Amino acid sequence: MTANRVLIFAGGYIDPDVLKEIRQDDYLIGADRGALYLVEHGIKPHLSVGDFDSVSPEEFDRIRQASIELMSCDPVNKDLTDAELAFDLALQKQAAEIMMIGVIGTRLDHTLANVQMMLRGMQGQVKTAIWDHHNYVTLxxxxxxxxxxxxxxxxxxxxxxxxxxxxxxxxxxxxxxxxxxxxxxxxxxxxxxxxxxxxxxxxxxxxxxxxxx
Structure with missing residues (x-):
C-alpha cells in the first residue's frame, strides 16, 4: 500500500489543532504514546508501533483494539527509537510526504535524532517535516x-x-x-x-x- 502523506504521531506534546489538518486520505501511524493520543481523540490509527513502555496495560489494550494494525516490540532488545521505527514504516509506504508530530519534547537527544531523521527522507526524495504549535521544521x-x-x-x-x-x-x-x-x-x-x-x-x-x- 502506498500513501500520498503519512502522519506520524509520537509521544511528545501534540497541539490539538493539528488534528484538524488530518486529511481523509492520510495514513496515520501512532508511535507508542502517540497512538494513545489518537485513540483518546477518537481517531483510529492505521498502524500503531513501538514498545509501548510509556502506556499502562489498560491503555495498551485500548490501542490494540482501536488500531487497524499493531506492531509491538521488546522494549529492551531493540536498536531503534519508537519514532524511527515509525519513520522506517512510513518510508516503506512510498509516501510523497511524511509529517512528524509530537517528536519535539524534553529529551534533547530524541529531538535532535528526530530532526536528523529528516535527512533520510530527503535522500529518498520524500518531503519531510516536523510540526507542532511552536515550530514547523523542514530542510x-x-x-x-x-x-x-x-x-x-x-x-x-x-x-x-x-x-x-x-x-x-x-x-x-x-x-x-x-x-x-x-x-x-x-x-x-x-x-x-x-x-x-x-x-x-x-x-x-x-x-x-x-x-x-
Missing amino acids: TNSTCQIKERGYTYVSLLPLTPEVTGITLEGFMYPLDNATLKMGQSLGISNKLTGPTGTIRIGSGVLLIIQSKD
Missing part, C-alpha cells in the same frame, strides 16, 4: 518555497559543515549567494514579507525552522 538541499503558516520567524541553520550559495527572496533580510557555517547565527530570526518566500542553495543541507514563542 532543503536545493530550492524550496516557504509558506506563511502563522509562525513569526524563519530561521536557517546548516545541517552540513557549511551551506553555500544561499539566496533568499521574499524575506525581510535577504541573502544573495551567502554561506552559512555550523556555529553561526546569521540565519536566525528572519521573517517573510508576504505569503511565500523562496530559498535557494548551491551546496549542503539547510535546516529551515518556522517558529513562534
